[in-house]
Amino acid sequence: MAAKVTITNNGPILVAGEFELVDAEGKPYGLAGRASIALCRCGHSQNKPFCDGSHKSCNFQSVVQAHELPPLRPKV
Numbered sequence: 646m647a648a649k650v651t652i653t654n655n656g657p658i659l660v661a662g663e664f665e666l667v668d669a670e671g672k673p674y675g676l677a678g679r680a681s682i683a684l685c686r687c688g689h690s691q692n693k694p695f696c697d698g699s700h701k702s703c704n705f706q707s708v709v710q711a712h713e714l715p716p717l718r719p720k721v
């Protein structure tokens with residue numbers, strides 16, 4: 646199964662399924678066998694990039710709806 650990424654209202658990004666999470670240098674995070682994780686969107690987590698629930702205490706507000714991206718520009 647491919648990974649499913651869900652942007653939650655006023656909360657984290659949920660990632661579930663088969664995926665690998667790596668840092669900027671390409672080093673993988675040890676996920677201890679987890680098949681789903683929550684990634685911080687509010688910027689206040691003490692365990693970045695993972696959500697620790699801080700969005701609740703900092704009153705993080707972000708409601709987004711799915712939409713289409715514009716077409717890719719042709720490469721020149």
